[in-house]
Structure formats: C-alpha cells, structure tokens
Amino acid sequence: MAEHFYYSIASGSSGNCGLYVSDGTAVLIDVGVSLRKLTAALAAFDMKPGELDALIITHEHIDHVKGLAMFLKKTEVPVFASRGTAAALTAKEPAFEGRLTAFESGDAFRVGETTVRSFATPHDAADSVGYILENGRRRFGFATDLGFVPQSAAALLRGCETVVLESNHDPHMLQAGPYPYALKQRVAGPNGHLSNPDCAVFAAFLADNGTRKLVLAHLSEKNNMPALALQQTKNALRGREGCTVCVAPRDCMESPVVLGEEGAACLVSG
Numbered sequence: 513m514a515e516h517f518y519y520s521i522a523s524g525s526s527g528n529c530g531l532y533v534s535d536g537t538a539v540l541i542d543v544g545v546s547l548r549k550l551t552a553a554l555a556a557f558d559m560k561p562g563e564l565d566a567l568i569i570t571h572e573h574i575d576h577v578k579g580l581a582m583f584l585k586k587t588e589v590p591v592f593a594s595r596g597t598a599a600a601l602t603a604k605e606p607a608f609e610g611r612l613t614a615f616e617s618g619d620a621f622r623v624g625e626t627t628v629r630s631f632a633t634p635h636d637a638a639d640s641v642g643y644i645l646e647n648g649r650r651r652f653g654f655a656t657d658l659g660f661v662p663q664s665a666a667a668l669l670r671g672c673e674t675v676v677l678e679s680n681h682d683p684h685m686l687q688a689g690p691y692p693y694a695l696k697q698r699v700a701g702p703n704g705h706l707s708n709p710d711c712a713v714f715a716a717f718l719a720d721n722g723t724r725k726l727v728l729a730h731l732s733e734k735n736n737m738p739a740l741a742l743q744q745t746k747n748a749l750r751g752r753e754g755c756t757v758c759v760a761p762r763d764c765m766e767s768p769v770v771l772g773e774e775g776a777a778c779l780v781s782g
Contacts, residue, residue: 516650517768518674521545521553523729523760528576528656530676530729530760533557534647534771537624540567541643541654542576543583550579553764562587566623569593570657571637572600584611592621594630596639617641631665633658636703644668650772653677656730659702661714671722674771676760677715679728679745680705681735689735705730708741712748719755725769729760 515536521529527544531554538559543550550561567589570576580601584591591612593601598614615621617639620629629644635657642655642665653672655665669675686696686707698704706714715726728741738759745757758769 516647516771518652518676518727518771519553519557519768520676520727520729520760520765521550522763523731524762525575525730525732525734526762527578528570528730529553529579530654531557531768532626532645532652532654534645534650534652535625537626537647538564539623539626539628539645540564540589542570543567543579544575544577546579547582547586550583556764562589564589566628567591568623568628568643569597569601570633570642570654571635571640572597572604573637573657576657577601581605581607584608590623592623592628594639594641597637597641600638629668631668632662633665634660634662634703635705636698642669644672652771656680656706658706659704660706660710666714666717669718672718673723674725674727674769675718675723676727676729677711677718678706678730679708679711679736679741679759680730681732682708682737682740685737685740686732686735691734699732699735705732708736708744711741712745715745715755715757716748716752719749719752724755725771726755726757727760727769728757731759731762733762 516534519531528542529545530541532539595614598612617632627646630641633640645652651672653669653675656678
C-alpha cells in the first residue's frame with residue numbers, strides 16, 4: 513500500500529467521509545457514515561477508527577457528521593471543527609461539549625507530520641470550511657459544499673497537487689428534477705453547491721496551476737450522473753496534459769488515489 517493516498521469512503525447527498533494518509537499520519541475528513549461502515553472501510557488498510565490521528569469536520573450538516581456521536585463515544589481521536597461548526601454541533605448535542613477542538617476559520621494546525629490549513633467556504637452552514645493538508649512539498653486540497661469558489665479559496669487551492677472538488681449537480685437536471693422550487697434555488701445559489709460547469713471551469717484553473725489529480729465529489733444522486741460530471745470536467749481539461757480526473761462514488765472507492773506519484777491510477781467509478 514502506498515504511504516501517501518486519499519480514499520473516499522462515502523461521497524454524496526447521503527453521506528460524506530474520506531481518508532487522507534501521508535507518512536503515517538491518518539486524517540479522516542468528515543464522518544457522514546456509521547461507525548460500522550467506517551470500521552469496515554478502514555479494515556482494508558489494516559486500520560481501526562481509534563488509530564486515526566484526527567477527524568476534521570467541514571460543517572455540521574447531517575451528511576457530514578452522521579456518525580460523529582458514535583465516533584466520539586467509541587474513540588479518543590481528536591476532533592477538529594471551526595468555532596461556528598463546533599458551537600452548532602454542541603447546541604444540538606450537549607454531550608459533545610469538551611470533545612471538539614475548535615479553531616477559527618482560516619487557522620492552521622498540526623496533525624502528526626501534516627499541517628492542516630482551513631479556509632472559509634460559501635455554504636449555508638454555521639461556519640463551513642475546506643482544507644489544505646500539507647506534508648513537505650505535497651499539498652492536498654479538499655473543497656466541497658460551496659456555491660462558488662471565492663478568490664481566497666482559489667488562492668489556497670492553487671498549486672495543490674491533488675484536489676477533491678465538488679461537482680454536485682447538472683443545472684438542467686436540477687431544474688427538471690423532483691426538488692421543490694425553494695430547494696432548487698438553494699442548491700443552485702451562491703451558498704449552495706458547485707455545479708458541473710462551475711467545477712469544470714475551476715478544474716481548468718487548477719490544472720493550469722499545478723494540479724495533477726482531481727477527484728470530483730459530492731455528486732447529487734437525483735441531479736447528476738458520474739459520467740456527466742466527468743465528461744464536463746474532461747472537456748474543460750482538453751489540451752492540458754498531465755491531469756487525471758476521477759469521480760468519488762457514493763460508496764467506497766475501488767482503490768485509493770495515490771498522492772504525489774505521476775501517472776498513478778485514478779480510477780473512474782460511480
């Protein structure tokens with residue numbers, strides 16, 4: 513098994529959870545799955561939930577923290593969340609008091625050999641953030657649940673070798689789909705979710721600025737299709753050599769995305 517990889521355990525409206533490993537440091541990003549599912553996924557890497565070095569949370573919506581209560585109950589793993597996210601979670605579940613390490617959006621902190629840098633994201637949550645994880649010259653970016661990509665976030669994501677980027681919905685499928693009008697407006701709005709076309713435009717920017725691997729994430733089950741998201745981003749990258757693209761499926765990836773290795777496999781799945 514590679515020493516540096518990202519593995520998506522769940523991605524989409526029903527649950528989100530990813531594993532970042534570099535130089536023996538293992539960081540879980542969100543825990544929108546049951547402890548049972550997390551345990552089964554980690555077993556493939558001979559790991560247990562309690563052996564993780566940290567859990568970092570993007571925001572308090574249920575598809576990102578569904579398994580948090582049981583995770584806190586069964587492990588002593590440090591859990592990091594922005595100040596607003598920590599306050600929102602504790603307000604819903606007082607038992608979380610004292611178990612969450614709060615930071616100011618924009619702050620950086622260390623987890624083992626990795627520096628974790630947070631940045632604000634425009635989403636209708638208490639204090640939503642994305643993350644840059646750095647280990648030496650290796651930079652990994654994680655940006656989902658954002659209605660658009662602010663310049664401040666773009667500046668931080670620029671130059672990340674690997675980026676997990678939201679490609680939530682196809683605008684035509686969303687408008688023709690089953691969601692109520694108000695929900696359609698929310699999803700498509702500036703504090704909602706990134707569309708396939710907007711993802712593709714930003715993917716081209718990233719590829720022009722050093723990104724070599726893109727993982728399209730948080731696809732809507734009702735308003736998107738993996739092949740559609742993938743094709744839109746691939747079209748935007750046409751003529752740009754050296755950047756591979758894959759889609760994080762709703763359930764576990766077939767295999768991890770190796771970080772920092774030119775030409776390493778990035779399987780298309782969905």
